[in-house]
Amino acid sequence: MILLSIIIIPLIGLFLISITSTYSINSNANINIFNIDNNIKVIALVTSIITFAISLILLILFDPTTPEYQFTYSFGSSLPFASNYQIGVDGISLYFVVLTTFLFPISFLASWKLESSINNPTNIKFYTSTLLLLEVLLIMVFVVTDLMLFYIFFESVLIPLFLLVGIWGGGPNRVRAAFLLFLFTLIGSLFMLLSILTIAYYAGSTDFEVLNNYIIDTNFQKILWLGVFISMAVKFPLWPLYSWLYRAHAEAPIAGSILLAGIVLKMATYGSLRILLQFLPDASYYFSPFVQTLAVMSVIYASLATLRQTDFKALVAYSSVGHMGIVALGLFSNSIQGVEGSIVLSLAHGLVSPALFMLVGAVLYDRFHTRTIRYYRGVVTYMPVFSVFFFLFSIANAGVPLTGNWIGEVLCLMGSYDMNPIVGTLGSTGIVLSAAYSIWLFNRVTFGSYSKYLNYTTDINRREFNVILPLFILTIILGIMPNIVIDNIDISVSTLLYNIKLYIILILT
Template sequence: MIPLLILIPIIGSLCLIPITENSKDSQTKMKNIALSTSLLNLFISIILWAKFDSSTNQVQFVYEYTQLNFCHFNLGIDGISLYFLLLTTFLTPIALLSNYKNITENIKTFLISFLILETLQICLFTVLDLFLFYIFFESVLPILFIIIIVYGSGKARIRSALLFFLYTFSGSLFMLLAILQIYSYIGSTDFQLISLYEISLDSQKILWLAFLLAFAVKTPLWPFTGWLYRAHADSPLAGSILLAGTILKFATYGYIRVLLNILPDASNYFGPLLQTIAIITLIYASLATIIQGDTKVLIAYSSIAHMSIVILGIFSNNIHGIEGAILLALAHGFVSPALFICVGGVIYDRTGTRIISYIRGLVTYMPVFTILFFIFTLCNAGVPLSLNFLGEQLSLIGIWNRSPIISALGATGIVFSGCYSIYLYNRISYGAYSPHIKPFKDVSRREFILLISLLLPTIALGILPNIILDSIHVSLSTLLF
């Protein structure tokens, strides 16, 4: 079933190649093919989720391809990778729909790029070989680089794309060196085989630091935060949705799958160091968020703050913290794309600007949008009944068991998120209607469907979190104990 998930977007891309972009009908046809392909993949992933056995710690739906000599092409999922896979297949059709009417040139390349991105992300979350993990970890960079340059809106988009590429590629070179060193130790890069070997603490420390550089850039942690807000500000809306929703989760998945699984002693040894860096990142990003004047940059900085709490949960060294980190990562994958749709889609499409001081009083003509925007703002601040609330609370409870001081400092993120989230909402939605913008229509049917599609899982899983927790508990317990 996993090979099917990988092949369907490729088949959809091949179907797009012979179609010309001469007429509006052919453009609509291409969009419908790409959207249908991504929805079919979502349907198959839901079937896979329904068939997943959460009572076992074994890797399921295993597929092996043994014709490659240089690596072991082995695919499979467990409770940890299952929901990252579902998040990928869920966000891809939303990303395609978000730019359904905005992109009018080079549509074929745009659609094929996002379908290939879906395949590469599914491969990353299902592959069971460390070398192939690195390949798929890096493979999204050229595609996103092209998307930002060709379809981005900012004047500095070339600089933003270069910063994104150079930051993430340079950090990942250290991960490649660490993988080669592990291969020289063990003679294999298979995840399950590596986890059976005892690596000395001194060797683990060096390897851990090499992997950390790659994951810290992708998270991103301070001082590697400079690329993220620029990439968000200058990329198209669909690019921002995938970048916030799934690409940032590469590092989250890598921390759990590689550092905790393969290098547990070094993870325990360096835990206080990484917790300190996460707190610095949290406070820095939160303070930077409050003063931003660009709506997309503000949401991008808030992503950095939320991912810092995810780091605290992952390195809490207990089941509550890690489960909370996964819940918060998934919640961020719903709420952050929704906020980007609000500010970079609904508002930007109507006003042509993202400068907060030019936008005011939207509730006058857009009451439905204002209500949806308010709900997502509250979710972003972590109010009860949202998945964000449970993720933050479990992460902070987990880190409290290890360091109450770090947990107390991490809890300041809740206060900060309330400040910048409500402040953004209040400045845009209320007050006298801005003289710089004309009256606008409320959300369209397409925009309403997009926002409701992201709101429903955020609230439903916030009320019924055991849907996720029951599936990941056995896998995480095996990982820890």
């Protein structure tokens, strides 16, 4: 019931927001709308905080000594394509659920300044409802134990994301960016749907437990693997399927950027672990050199492209492509340390990248209303606290020791180096390049004489500080004590890879 409550509470919050009355528009509508907006924001924030608190109970009670699903809840056979609709978490999905519930209170606080207008008094109601619906759908992606249901929720996430970018985006190209996000993911996922339907036809079920005991022919696996991988390559995203990402980030509202970087990209990590490595192990081993080649190209190309960016939201978005390329290197390294490193790096990136988007996409943009880097200089003159946080997260993004990014990147690169030293060496160039663009951005924005294009401003306020500080604390904790994550995922990852290696041995013999 603990896991079920994590799903129900956002739905309750969604219901409370939907019944919040809207006053008629009159001469005093400004005051009424303002009060309604605050009530709706408080309901959404409190709901997300309660959900996060319950997910911490989930984390505390989790038993890391077994690879089996825990906190399971069965809904019976009420759905025609799911023989026994069940939800649950194991070591692989646990931290993705916690990361999801953690980032939604951050998203609500980050977008607190969004207000309704006289002509559109339901703006905040629609906005917060969209975010709460997105939270439910994202949680369901990580807790369902049926392949068809995974696909349904994997695709359903697109709808609220499309609305977030297309309606509340901050630029004139937001509709185009929303359609690119929608079409890229939808078209890529059609191939995954064909693979899932084929698996269901031959195995007779899409339940994870049934599929774990069903062995698919090696040559047939390769065809199914390609269908699923196309969808995951778009979500990572890997070269050359990345063009939707930086456009969506640049146009999205701050909550959209936080959730895109923090959670949505991690759906590819989870999907690769749950489908490609678990159910198509021989094909994953066969295509590992191909995936690592694409990952290395993504790391190098995205890092070099980042150095040329003039929009700082696009710069942070391109850096995400490079980091997720390293995650792909670890995932398909066929080693325990590589796979565990990919999970740790995914979690660390889910903390650092949202913080950078908050700093440049909300703190700076709200004050100066431009994302063009060349207009900024000498911000430390009036914003010393901002500059300290900006420095800390810039070097964390570059993967310095004592941060979660460093632990994750080292494990991923060690795993890929053991499989192929050339790939590991080329992938490590991303560390140098990420340091180059991170330090350049920080130095350009922070130091020097104060820019003549910028007006006088104030440092970060209490709300912005409360958004950024938890992200920083968790980044340091993950860097100093990575075993709090690794110990809980080790059994699940080891079981997954042990089954892969055992299966490969059986095939070869």
